[in-house]
Structures are given as structure tokens and as C-alpha cells.
Amino acid sequence: MKGDKNIVWLASYPKSGNTWMRSFLSALLTEKEPDINDMSTGGIFSGKNNLERSLDLDPVFLRQGQIEKFRRLSFSYLSDHSDKPLFVKIHDAFTMSEADGLPLVPDEPTKMAVYLIRNPLDVTLSLSNHLDKDTEAVIEKFINNPAGEFAGKNTAGHQFNQILLNWSMHVESWKKNPRFAVHFVRYEDLRFNPFQTFRAAVKAMGLEHTDEQIQKAINATAFEKLKKKEQESGFAENMNPKSSFFYKGQVGRWKDELSPSQIQRIKEVHEPMMRAFGYWE
Amino acid sequence: MPYHYQAYGIPVVSSMELPALIPASDNEADLQPIMVEAGAVPDFLVNAPLEIKPFSTFNENEFRYEVPGVAKYYVVDGQYITIEILGNNLDEILLYFYSNCLAAALFQRNLIPFHVSGVFVKENEVLLFAAPSRTGKSTTALMLQHKGYDLFTDDTALLYVHEGQVFAKASYPMLRLWQNTVEKQSIYSDSDKQHIYGELDKYGFSFHEKFTAEAVLVKGIVFLEERGADIQITETGTTRCMKLLVENIYRGQWLDGMKKQRVRFENVTKLANVLPAWQAARPRFTDTFDSFAEAIDSQIIKKV
Numbered sequence: 001m002k003g004d005k006n007i008v009w010l011a012s013y014p015k016s017g018n019t020w021m022r023s024f025l026s027a028l029l030t031e032k033e034p035d036i037n038d039m040s041t042g043g044i045f046s047g048k049n050n051l052e053r054s055l056d057l058d059p060v061f062l063r064q065g066q067i068e069k070f071r072r073l074s075f076s077y078l079s080d081h082s083d084k085p086l087f088v089k090i091h092d093a094f095t096m097s098e099a100d101g102l103p104l105v106p107d108e109p110t111k112m113a114v115y116l117i118r119n120p121l122d123v124t125l126s127l128s129n130h131l132d133k134d135t136e137a138v139i140e141k142f143i144n145n146p147a148g149e150f151a152g153k154n155t156a157g158h159q160f161n162q163i164l165l166n167w168s169m170h171v172e173s174w175k176k177n178p179r180f181a182v183h184f185v186r187y188e189d190l191r192f193n194p195f196q197t198f199r200a201a202v203k204a205m206g207l208e209h210t211d212e213q214i215q216k217a218i219n220a221t222a223f224e225k226l227k228k229k230e231q232e233s234g235f236a237e238n239m240n241p242k243s244s245f246f247y248k249g250q251v252g253r254w255k256d257e258l259s260p261s262q263i264q265r266i267k268e269v270h271e272p273m274m275r276a277f278g279y280w281e
Numbered sequence: 282m283p284y285h286y287q288a289y290g291i292p293v294v295s296s297m298e299l300p301a302l303i304p305a306s307d308n309e310a311d312l313q314p315i316m317v318e319a320g321a322v323p324d325f326l327v328n329a330p331l332e333i334k335p336f337s338t339f340n341e342n343e344f345r346y347e348v349p350g351v352a353k354y355y356v357v358d359g360q361y362i363t364i365e366i367l368g369n370n371l372d373e374i375l376l377y378f379y380s381n382c383l384a385a386a387l388f389q390r391n392l393i394p395f396h397v398s399g400v401f402v403k404e405n406e407v408l409l410f411a412a413p414s415r416t417g418k419s420t421t422a423l424m425l426q427h428k429g430y431d432l433f434t435d436d437t438a439l440l441y442v443h444e445g446q447v448f449a450k451a452s453y454p455m456l457r458l459w460q461n462t463v464e465k466q467s468i469y470s471d472s473d474k475q476h477i478y479g480e481l482d483k484y485g486f487s488f489h490e491k492f493t494a495e496a497v498l499v500k501g502i503v504f505l506e507e508r509g510a511d512i513q514i515t516e517t518g519t520t521r522c523m524k525l526l527v528e529n530i531y532r533g534q535w536l537d538g539m540k541k542q543r544v545r546f547e548n549v550t551k552l553a554n555v556l557p558a559w560q561a562a563r564p565r566f567t568d569t570f571d572s573f574a575e576a577i578d579s580q581i582i583k584k585v
Contacts, residue, residue: 048415053534056337056346058414060483061376069349073335158415 006079008205009045009105009113011090013170014142014150015126016118017187018089023226024198025087028209028217033225045090045105046151046159050074059160065099067160072106079109085205091150093165094173103177104163110180114201118187119279120167120270121254121263129247135262143167144269168273186277188251194218223249287494288383289394289439290450291315297364301379301455301487303494315360315386317378322353322365332538337381341540344385346377354382359389372478379453384532387439388539393548394437394531397502398422399449400430402582406498407433407449409440411529412505417563417570419456421505424574426468430582431491432456437531440499442551447499454492457485500585501557503577504529507565512573514580517558523549525558557585 010025012018026034043050048059051067054074062070078086096103118126120143128138142148146169150162164170174182183204189197199214209217227249254263267274274280286293286302293302295317322345331340338345344356352374353365362382366374387394398418399409408430412418419435426432435456438449458466460482463474474484504517504525517525526549527533536545559581563573 049413052414055335056381056532056534057348057377058380060414061373061477061481063481070335077335 004079005109005111006082006084006086007075007109008085008087008111009090010087010116011094011113011174011182012116013118013120013123013164013167014091015123015130017116017185017190018091020190020221020223020226021114021116021185021201022087022089023221024217027220028202028207028213031213031216033220043088044159045071045075045088045092046162048158048160050078054078065097068097068099068104071104071160072102072108075106076109085111085207091164092162093170094177095163095165096177105178107179110178112181112183112205113174113178114183114185114205115171115174116185116187116190117171117277119251119254120266120274121258121279122187122251123167124262124266125253125257126247135258139262139265143266166269168270171273171277184277191223191249191251288315288379288453289387289392289437290494290496291387291390293317299375299378301375301485302453303489303492305494313360315362315383317362317364319366320363322347322355322363331540332535337535339385339535339538342389344382344389344535344539346381346385348377352377354378356382356385356389359386362386370478376477379455381532383452384437385535388532388535388541388544391541391544392439392441393545394439394452395526396436396529396531397438397440397449398435399433399438399451399499400425401433401493401497402430402500402585405493405495406500408500408577408582408585409433409438409449409502410505411502411525413529416505416507417573418505419458420462420570421574421577422456423458423462423466423468424570425578425582427466428574428578432488433493433497440552441548442555443496445555447552447556448496449499450496451493454488455485456488457483459483499556501559501581502526503559503561503581506560506562508562510564512564512569512576513562514576515560517560519553521560522556522558523553525560526552 010018010021023034051059051071051074054077055070092104094103094105124135124138124143127142128135142164144166146166148164148166150164151157151159165173183201185197185201195215195218198218202209202214284295284298285305286295286299287305288302291312292305292314294314297317297319326338326340326343326345328340328343330338336346336348342358346354351368353367354377355363364378368374384394395411396413397409397411398421399407400422402408410418410421422432422435434451437452440447440449463471463484469486473486477483477485527545536542561577563569
């Protein structure tokens with residue numbers, strides 16, 4: 001309802017099932033097959049278009065401190081003027097603004113967050129395909145890099161820079177810092193136990209849908225179906241023209257495709273968090 | 282002594298220097314000028330607001346805009362613009378004047394600016410490129426300048442139909458490019474670039490000498506899109522053209538709150554009925570601007 005806290009953040013490190021969750025929600029809310037290029041959710045936190053539309057300005061001219069302050073205003077405005085929940089994708093780690101010490105993600109319009117987590121060993125391979133970078137570069141620049149970030153500060157792109165930190169720090173930031181509820185969902189559970197896992201997420205979001213509706217939305221957004229849609233009509237979020245966004249979606253690919261040294265380096269940095277989420281084997 | 286300028290073909294008389302605008306003599310235009318002055322901006326509109334947004338408040342004849350720490354702006358009756366300075370960076374303060382205040386004044390005069398860049402394809406004849414921000418309007422126009430077509434406008438222009446033909450008036454002679462684009466081009470000299478401000482790696486270039494303030498004939502409009510894996514150019518029918526024109530009205534999100542639905546409908550319908558239009562798509566994450574410009578040149582410009 002207008003004036004309520006309407007935003008549900010769909011938070012994740014990149015390539016951890018965020019688009020899958022948004023597709024599922026789009027199918028659930030519309031009771032239709034989702035259009036992957038026009039999902040009925042609420043955009044992305046780092047998108048410049050939200051700021052442009054709600055504040056009537058060209059976001060490229062804003063300084064970093066202005067971006068951080070103004071973006072809170074923008075999402076509060078969007079939430080206030082929406083008569084339904086907004087499911088907003090976010091890859092940013094949950095950090096504080098250097099300009100005013102407040103969280104980048106505003107509390108005021110937030111209902112709750114769903115955090116999607118995936119084994120960092122598989123994330124490495126999926127991110128490597130997404131960015132068209134070799135796995136070594138992905139480990140050094142992203143997975144193990146405490147200063148990891150997406151997009152860059154001075155770009156003409158559609159998104160603002162996103163602070164990722166390293167994989168564990170990203171998870172930790174969403175576990176420790178928010179003052180609102182965060183429901184954690186493992187990608188692997190979505191794959192192997194989809195009905196129970198999606199249903200628990202739907203309940204945590206406060207949505208009221210029947211088991212049949214949930215199952216129907218799961219069926220409409222099976223990985224192979226989304227991949228087929230991308231093959232047929234393309235996907236605007238695919239950054240790698242040589243490959244596809246919905247690439248393999250498998251669990252445990254790392255066992256065959258990462259070298260022992262790569263596995264060891266990732267495990268060394270992320271052991272506590274991998275243990276905490278059942279990824280230590 | 283006030284400064285005299287033109288923007289979108291309309292005289293602007295200002296107590297403040299407005300360096301992005303084209304200077305004009307004080308008696309050449311017969312249109313009612315837009316008067317600009319520094320002064321106190323009211324906290325509220327005189328009449329009831331029809332839309333209240335975080336920075337903008339407006340109704341049919343009044344528009345108030347405030348960027349915290351930068352400036353407050355008040356535009357009334359398409360004629361008077363007041364700027365109350367809060368910050369200390371004049372370039373930053375004027376950015377919102379050039380964009381929002383001028384657009385609001387045009388809407389108040391029942392004129393519609395579009396989000397377009399454009400190049401001259403012949404003397405006094407232009408081809409326009411319409412697209413939302415960050416879809417490549419400036420870069421497409423820049424690549425065509427490498428092919429010998431002069432720049433008409435970088436970001437916005439006023440469009441209207443007169444005696445069955447579409448005419449455009451350019452906003453003002455300033456284009457803005459990211460540093461990485463500046464490095465890839467040879468039209469504008471590195472020594473002419475003006476740092477916009479702050480941490481931004483984006484630069485302004487004036488093209489006052491080449492600027493045409495008069496109305497020019499529009500030979501067509503190309504709607505730019507980022508889509509698919511290949512460059513694709515198709516002709517656009519009238520209905521689709523109407524929809525795309527509406528989507529590319531500059532600050533078109535204000536029109537309902539300004540009660541300009543009828544003006545929008547009439548303007549867009551007239552334009553779409555006579556304006557040759559194309560959709561041109563290029564891949565989103567691959568740099569294809571050279572071949573994109575080549576395709577536009579061979580498939581559109583050579584034929585209009």
C-alpha cells in the first residue's frame with residue numbers, strides 16, 4: 001500500500017541466483033511466463049534510471065556523496081508512491097556511506113531483504129563466464145579481493161559503481177549490518193529442493209500465495225526454460241556476447257573445472273563463511 | 282547590463298552569465314524572452330501543486346526545483362526563472378538551469394523538447410537520434426562527425442510541424458563526453474575540453490562557432506536501442522513512432538502533473554504523421570559505434 005515500507009531487497013553477490021529469484025517472483029505475481037527482459041519487479045539498486053526518474057536529474061553529474069544521499073531519497077519516494085511491494089535487485093555489499101556514515105541501503109522504505117548465497121567455488125566459474133574473464137582474474141579481482149567492485153566510478157553505463165568487497169565480506173555485510181530482517185536462501189537449495197525453498201522465501205516476504213501458485217511459478221522459471229528464453233530473444237543483462245547469461249547453472253562444477261590451487265586459494269580466504277553455509281567439503 | 286542569449290530559438294535575458302548558451306543581440310527576436318535572475322525562491326508554489334517529488338514540485342504554470350546544497354530554482358509562466366544559489370560551484374548550479382529550468386519553461390509555453398542528438402546531413406537539414414540517457418546519442422553523433430557530418434545538437438532539441446514539415450531548434454552549443462570517448466575521437470581538441478566539476482571524468486566542449494540557432498528541416502529521426510547481438514536498422518511505422526516519441530520527450534515525466542496531456546498528444550501525433558523514422562539497434566556490451574555509424578550512414582543518410 002502507498003506509504004508503507006514496500007521495498008524487498010533481493011540481495012546477492014553476482015551470479016548467485018538473483019535473476020532466477022526475480023524471474024520466479026515475476027511469474028508468481030503476474031501468473032504468467034516471465035519476460036526476462038521486462039520483469040515485473042522493481043529494478044536494480046545500482047540502476048541510474050531510478051534516480052533519474054524520481055529526482056529529475058542526470059545522475060552522471062552527481063558526486064559520490066550526492067549519489068549515496070540522493071539514492072536513499074529516490075527509493076523512499078518510489079516506495080511511498082507504490083501500491084504494491086517492490087522487489088529490488090542489489091549486488092552492493094551492505095556498507096556505510098563515507099559522506100554521512102549512514103547505510104547505502106535506506107532503512108526507511110525497507111520491508112525486508114532476501115539474501116541469495118551460492119558456493120563461491122561455483123560463483124567463480126559462473127562469474128568468469130559472465131564477465132568473459134579467466135578464472136584466475138575473477139579470483140584475484142573479485143572473489144578474494146577485499147576491495148572488489150563492479151562497474152567502475154567513471155563510466156557511461158547504466159549502473160553506478162557497486163562495492164562488492166570479497167565474497168565472505170559481502171555475505172558478512174548482509175548478515176551483520178542491516179537493521180531489517182534478512183532471509184537467507186542457498187542457491188543449491190533452490191536447485192535441489194525448489195518448492196520448500198521458494199515457499200519459505202515467499203512466506204518470509206509476507207506474500208500470500210497458494211502452494212499451487214508457487215509450484216506453477218517454479219515450473220515457469222526452471223533453469224532450462226529461462227535459458228531457452230534467452231536463446232530465443234536474448235537477455236539485456238548478458239555482458240558476454242560469446243556466451244549466455246543462463247549458462248550452466250550447475251552445482252559442483254568447480255570439482256571438475258577449478259584447479260587444486262584455485263580451490264585452495266578460495267578456501268583459504270573463505271573457510272569460516274563456507275563452513276557456516278555448508279560449503280566446506 | 283543583462284546578458285542576452287538564445288536557447289531552443291527563444292531569447293534569454295539574464296542577470297547571470299550563462300556560458301553554455303549562444304549569445305544574441307538584444308533586439309533580434311520577436312518572441313517573448315525568458316528572464317533569468319538570481320534571487321530568493323519561494324518555499325511553496327503560489328497555486329496548489331499537482332505533483333510533489335523529492336526535488337521537484339509543479340503545477341500547470343509553476344515549477345520549483347531544489348537540489349540540496351546546490352541551488353533552488355523557480356520557473357513561472359514560461360517567462361521568469363529565479364535561481365537561489367546555495368552551493369559555490371556555478372557550473373554545477375547552471376547544469377540544472379540548462380536542463381530542468383529550460384525544459385519547464387518550454388512546457389509552460391506548450392512547447393515540447395525531445396531527448397535527441399543530431400547531425401547535419403545537408404545544409405539546414407538534420408537527422409536526429411533519439412534515445413534515453415546512456416544509450417549512445419552523443420557517441421553516435423560523434424562517430425558521424427568523423428564521417429563529415431557537423432553536429433546539430435548533443436542532447437535536446439525542440440521539434441514542431443510547420444506546413445507539413447518537421448523543424449527542429451537546437452538547445453545550446455555544448456556537448457559532453459566521457460574521457461574514454463574523448464580519447465577515441467579526433468573532432469574536438471583535448472585543449473578545448475572543459476572539466477565539468479568534481480570527480481567526474483566527463484568533459485564539456487563548446488561548439489558555438491558551428492552552432493545554428495535557427496530552425497532546420499528534420500529529414501528523419503532514428504530511435505537508438507541497445508538490443509540483440511547485431512546491428513539492425515528497420516523503418517518505424519506511425520503508431521510505433523508515436524509511442525517512441527512520447528518515450529523520448531525530455532523530462533516527459535512532468536507532463537501529466539503540468540496538465541500537458543493534450544499538448545503532448547497533438548504534438549506527437551503531428552510529428553509521427555510526417556516524420557520518417559527508424560529504429561537502430563546495436564549490442565549493449567560491445568563497442569560497435571564505428572560500424573553503427575557506418576550502417577546509419579549507408580542505410581539512412583544516403584537515402585534521405
